[in-house]
Amino acid sequence: DVKAKDGDWNKRLLLNHIYSLESLKRVTQMVLNSDRYYNAIIFVRPDAQLKKTVPVKRLRNLNAGDIVLPDEDHWMGLNDRFAMGPFSSMVLYGLRIKELQSYRAASGRIISERFLKFYLKKHKLNVILDGDITFSLLRPSKSDVKGAEKEKVGTGG
Template sequence: VQRLLWDIGGQLIFGTSTVKQIRNSHSYIKDMDDEQQLYHQSGSFVRFLSSWSSTKSLLSERIAQLARDIAKNDFWKWKEVDIMDAWIADLESVGYKFPSIVSSSSLSSSPSSSSIIRKRAAVCVTGLVECIQEAWAPTHDTIRNLVQGEIDTFLFLSSSLKQGPVPHNVRMSQTRSYLKSTTIILYEDRIIDPEIPSNCSTHYHPPMDKSHVIPYYQQLWGLAECFDLVKEYEQKMNIRYELFIRARPDSILNNTLQKIVLPSNSSILIPNENHFGGVNDRFAIGSISTMKKYMRRWHELKHCYIRNIHAETFLKLLLNQFGINIKLETDFSYPQVEHGKGLCH
């Protein structure tokens, strides 16, 4: 539905559920069997829909074509295509008029500045699915009080950590049911390549445990993806954010700052703690144009102009490379919640 709405200039809005289901472990297992495609093909189906296009001039023709292409790619059975054809025929038989296709030039044309929606901040929360109620919920409230304006929150979290002090299904449920978010994306880690050239001699100083390197790359990739998600949302919804905030779900923001003051548009506020030889790599506030460099540093690894890629050091060197002013803020701290049995982290 969402893919076809794009072609008629429509938007899909999700509301909270109006139905409460009471289920046990047996019904969950049955649902997983019944919804096998949902659990195993969602990613490939989304990628297929995002890349799909049609030259048909009528919406009814595009619906029929999309149904056939879905079946050809093994996401549907052909009987579902027959049902879709019958549905279109029923609508036409009662005189239903399908909406007109909106040309791509009309969709991509720049809206007038008067129609742009101005918002105070976009917040990207990246990391693992954990501590949503214990750490992120109070941090969200603190951020809202701090920025003093309308914010949108984007949770872009890895669901790959199956073991932990809190069962995986509980952590997933808490995240999915968190209502103070604009978008929630839960993904599984995949094989990623920073494309660092073979002749680029990189090192980690201070030393990083080898077991931390791949998770570190996953975190950098997640930051870049979350930023791109915000920019896509900003474009499609005709929104402009004044500030961009990077946060994690496993830490609690303690704030005594009364007001956000950036020395310049090229400044970033970072907690004056946990430097580890560089600058804090857990929380930051800046203009969205400046935070682009911070968030998309994953794409800078392949250029090899910074060879020390230890997390906090690489961040400091990168920001200096782009002439970004780092303001170390002592009026807020962002400590991780404690690790351990019976705790969320």
């Protein structure tokens, strides 16, 4: 059961989302602590298998405040499994866990895609949806979450 009675995801999914946001925060903080500046940052979920080459040339034409997201699987908000953009936009993206508790208090429940949409709008980021960024999510069995079966681990084929 994905949804608990109060409208939130079940506890396991909610914790996984919080762990994911915390990981993004830690990576972002490591970048900030390095005292190095990057023109752009790309965040990709570790279980994402890209179907096409990421259009990184697009990063050259972005302005401060832009953020590029895939144009698929928005589930009542915005896809939170991949993002790329200028340094300042991506730092905001990576630190969004800092506002999760206040969002939960105001909205009554947490849905990752809704939270991302709310957060990006609040921070006035210009969302650019890119249909060329497509991927599948893989599980440890290497099966595609959307149903296309991949090679099974340990079966040799």
